[in-house]
Amino acid sequence: MNIALIKYSLENLRKRKLRSFLTVLSVLIGITSITVLISFGYGISNYVSEISNKMGNDKLIVQAKSFSFAGPPMDSNVILSDSDLKKIRETNGVSEATGVYMMSAEVEFDKKKKYAFMMGSDYKNHKALISEVYTLTQLEGNELKDETDKALLGYSYKIKDKIFKQPVKLRDKIKINGKEIKVSGFYEEVGNPVDDTHVYMTKEALEDVFNLTNYQFIVIRSSPSENPSKLAEIIQEKLRKHRNQEEGKEDFFVQTFEQVIETFNSILKVITMVVILIALISLIVAAVNITNTMYASILERTKEIGVFKAIGARNNSILLIFVLESGVLSLLGGIIGIVLGYFLSMLAGSLISKAGYSVFSPLFTWSLVVGSLLFAFLIGIFAGLFPAYRASKLKPIDALRYE
Amino acid sequence: MINDYFKLAYLSFKNRGLRSWLTILGILIGIAAVVSLISLGEGLRFAVSSQFNFLSTDILTIQASGLNAGPPGTGVIKPLKDYYVRDIEKINGVKTSFGRIIEDAKLEFNDKTDFTFVANIPSGSKRKDVERVVGLEAEKGRMLKDSDVNKVVLGNNYGKQEKMGKAINLGEKVLIQNKKFEVVGLLKKKGSFIIDNSLVINEDELKDLFNINDTYDLILAQVPNRNEISIVKERIEDYLRKERDVKKGEEDFEVQSPEQNLKNLDATLFAIQIFIYVIAGISLIVGGIGISNTMYTSVIERTKQIGIMKSIGAKNKDIFTLFLVESGLLGFLGGLIGTIIGSAIAYILILIGKLFLGSDLLNVKISFTLIIGALLFSFIIGSIAGILPALQASKLKPVDALRYAK
Numbered sequence: 076m077n078i079a080l081i082k083y084s085l086e087n088l089r090k091r092k093l094r095s096f097l098t099v100l101s102v103l104i105g106i107t108s109i110t111v112l113i114s115f116g117y118g119i120s121n122y123v124s125e126i127s128n129k130m131g132n133d134k135l136i137v138q139a140k141s142f143s144f145a146g147p148p149m150d151s152n153v154i155l156s157d158s159d160l161k162k163i164r165e166t167n168g169v170s171e172a173t174g175v176y177m178m179s180a181e182v183e184f185d186k187k188k189k190y191a192f193m194m195g196s197d198y199k200n201h202k203a204l205i206s207e208v209y210t211l212t213q214l215e216g217n218e219l220k221d222e223t224d225k226a227l228l229g230y231s232y233k234i235k236d237k238i239f240k241q242p243v244k245l246r247d248k249i250k251i252n253g254k255e256i257k258v259s260g261f262y263e264e265v266g267n268p269v270d271d272t273h274v275y276m277t278k279e280a281l282e283d284v285f286n287l288t289n290y291q292f293i294v295i296r297s298s299p300s301e302n303p304s305k306l307a308e309i310i311q312e313k314l315r316k317h318r319n320q321e322e323g324k325e326d327f328f329v330q331t332f333e334q335v336i337e338t339f340n341s342i343l344k345v346i347t348m349v350v351i352l353i354a355l356i357s358l359i360v361a362a363v364n365i366t367n368t369m370y371a372s373i374l375e376r377t378k379e380i381g382v383f384k385a386i387g388a389r390n391n392s393i394l395l396i397f398v399l400e401s402g403v404l405s406l407l408g409g410i411i412g413i414v415l416g417y418f419l420s421m422l423a424g425s426l427i428s429k430a431g432y433s434v435f436s437p438l439f440t441w442s443l444v445v446g447s448l449l450f451a452f453l454i455g456i457f458a459g460l461f462p463a464y465r466a467s468k469l470k471p472i473d474a475l476r477y478e
Numbered sequence: 479m480i481n482d483y484f485k486l487a488y489l490s491f492k493n494r495g496l497r498s499w500l501t502i503l504g505i506l507i508g509i510a511a512v513v514s515l516i517s518l519g520e521g522l523r524f525a526v527s528s529q530f531n532f533l534s535t536d537i538l539t540i541q542a543s544g545l546n547a548g549p550p551g552t553g554v555i556k557p558l559k560d561y562y563v564r565d566i567e568k569i570n571g572v573k574t575s576f577g578r579i580i581e582d583a584k585l586e587f588n589d590k591t592d593f594t595f596v597a598n599i600p601s602g603s604k605r606k607d608v609e610r611v612v613g614l615e616a617e618k619g620r621m622l623k624d625s626d627v628n629k630v631v632l633g634n635n636y637g638k639q640e641k642m643g644k645a646i647n648l649g650e651k652v653l654i655q656n657k658k659f660e661v662v663g664l665l666k667k668k669g670s671f672i673i674d675n676s677l678v679i680n681e682d683e684l685k686d687l688f689n690i691n692d693t694y695d696l697i698l699a700q701v702p703n704r705n706e707i708s709i710v711k712e713r714i715e716d717y718l719r720k721e722r723d724v725k726k727g728e729e730d731f732e733v734q735s736p737e738q739n740l741k742n743l744d745a746t747l748f749a750i751q752i753f754i755y756v757i758a759g760i761s762l763i764v765g766g767i768g769i770s771n772t773m774y775t776s777v778i779e780r781t782k783q784i785g786i787m788k789s790i791g792a793k794n795k796d797i798f799t800l801f802l803v804e805s806g807l808l809g810f811l812g813g814l815i816g817t818i819i820g821s822a823i824a825y826i827l828i829l830i831g832k833l834f835l836g837s838d839l840l841n842v843k844i845s846f847t848l849i850i851g852a853l854l855f856s857f858i859i860g861s862i863a864g865i866l867p868a869l870q871a872s873k874l875k876p877v878d879a880l881r882y883a884k
Binding site for chain 1: 544
């Protein structure tokens with residue numbers, strides 16, 4: 076019986092090819108756009124969780140407060156100094172801590188000047204901590220120790236026509252703020268143009284050559300037994316006292332990296348949700364189209380329904396026929412939509428990563444595929460429910476008499 | 479004649495009440511979404527750009543190159559020297575010029591700390607120039623004078639209770655970078671997040687406070703004759719190239735008009751807007767497909783009717799027009815209702831936003847062009863969606879059509 080019903084539904088869809096095609100098309104468009112958007116959303120949150128895994132959950136960061144809302148507050152007049160760092164190191168539960176310098180640098184190569192951020196870190200004493208916080212692996216060249224005349228460069232410097240016309244090579248000489256510096260190595264690609272443009276030197280270089288005395292931020296590794304967010308509170312209090320500040324009036328803040336990532340993640344989620352919601356509008360319209368198609372289809376087949384009923388079909392069977400029909404229509408749209416969406420995301424992903432933003436790459440998971448299909452099917456069933464119900468309630472006599 | 483088309487379209491619409499409404503609903507949803515998003519987006523973009531648009535248009539801004547992260551002057555390698563100002567003022571076409579220093583500062587009042595920008599006000603005759611060009615006026619109290627020592631004028635928001643727990647009144651003392659200043663004035667509201675939350679103090683005191691010697695973050699030059707702006711810009715560039723010893727094409731500074739400054743920001747915002755519109759616009763395509771579908775069904779249902787019309791002398795063109803008018807009308811109706819609903823949604827969202835944020839910055843911008851555009855667009859979508867079905871209907875042979883059985 077059920078197989079016969081399914082067959083009948085499919086037969087009907089085939090008979091009204093054009094109309095079925097148009098209905099499928101409208102579902103397909105919606106599912107395609109949603110699949111693309113979700114796959115990028117997944118991709119980014121996957122990237123974030125990878126970063127957070129690499130970073131581990133035992134790190135904390137101390138930063139200055141400031142009014143600047145864009146980028147790092149490099150001109151902040153709040154100072155994080157060696158004495159703050161010393162105080163942090165003395166705190167129970169701190170396994171190690173190091174300050175990171177940051178300054179803007181004029182990078183000269185091949186007689187062209189470009190501007191970049193330069194980070195100065197204590198490679199000699201805190202190599203592991205720094206590489207975990209940067210979550211970057213060195214691609215090639217020698218590691219830094221305490222040299223004051225060598226630098227590691229971000230990935231973009233290796234690429235022709237990206238920062239400079241000619242790619243910078245190992246052991247090339249560049250000028251940073253007028254000082255001659257030898258390129259010791261390169262970091263791997265981060266996937267966004269700002270981070271891939273960074274220049275990395277040693278703490279010693281930024282102190283001795285560029286005369287920096289204040290840290291941009293201080294990173295801390297907590298002891299394995301310590302709860303990082305509790306440690307953040309303890310450090311906050313210690314530093315506050317050390318800096319002679321009252322509670323609530325601190326000019327700095329201490330966060331665990333987990334908190335930083337969590338904040339970022341929640342913003343990301345909100346943005347993705349909003350975009351997906353907007354894209355969902357097209358699926359609502361598609362659902363309206365399905366309902367419309369089903370109404371038309373039922374109207375056309377009123378007589379048929381009458382015959383069915385006259386020979387003993389139950390209301391339920393009629394309902395099932397039409398609900399199935401709209402469900403299949405929508406499911407078909409879903410299947411094609413996912414396939415199309417997959418190719419579109421891949422295409423968009425490769426274009427975006429060519430533009431230097433490989434951070435934004437799509438990720439397809441089984442849950443996305445199954446979820447989209449299920450969603451499409453449910454939308455179809457939901458959209459068909461009302462017309463199908465009306466069809467099932469038709470009186471045989473009226474239906475047979477319908478002209 | 480044209481009246482008849484509309485009459486017939488109306489009748490067919492009435493005959494298929496439910497289906498016509500569903501078709502209209504399809505377009506309506508899309509148009510409502512797009513209209514509300516556009517009007518919100520325009521309002522938002524306006525609000526954001528107005529944050530940065532507080533200079534009069536006859537001003538050139540000069541900045542040393544660097545990474546633009548934060549306030550002007552951040553991340554600059556080779557700052558602007560203060561004597562540039564004197565030289566630039568001598569350049570033909572420049573009426574007046576002055577330097578700006580903008581620093582990140584800590585402000586304390588009522589046991590609360592705030593991080594904000596503090597900017598300089600130069601002394602002497604330049605004082606009035608800065609106030610005029612940046613548009614600074616005192617709402618309460620007065621602006622600064624040369625003889626003021628440890629006096630500050632606050633941005634408008636500091637006069638509100640929410641900002642620091644209680645409103646700061648004239649004569650009260652605040653701590654800026656741990657130094658005591660007396661409040662002598664409150665600036666008029668500019669509607670700019672930045673200026674309304676900033677402070678101004680005399681230049682010498684600002685320099686003392688932050689250990690600044692002979693540099694500026696920003697130099698402004700006023701060029702009263704707007705036709706001369708580009709020539710004067712070149713003259714200033716020539717001067718700076720010589721002064722900073724750089725070749726053409728390798729400048730480590732920028733001279734920009736305020737419009738150029740805004741353009742970059744605006745372009746970014748615009749790109750985001752377009753992205754959102756495109757995604758919302760997809761639903762319009764789907765709505766269009768819905769119209770096509772309805773029209774095809776309608777053509778099939780009326781095959782016999784078409785046969786009769788043709789046999790009594792209707793031409794292909796007439797049939798085509800009939801169906802096209804019908805689908806165009808479906809689109810237009812959807813557009814009309816959609817525009818109304820979309821505008822309503824935008825207003826409601828803004829209202830909710832204002833309630834929660836307490837900010838009157840956001841405003842709906844529903845322009846005449848938006849309304850006309852939405853209506854026209856929905857009509858065009860309807861018409862395009864109707865072309866193929868209408869063509870099919872017009873091509874029917876009278877005999878076949880008459881013989882057609884449902």
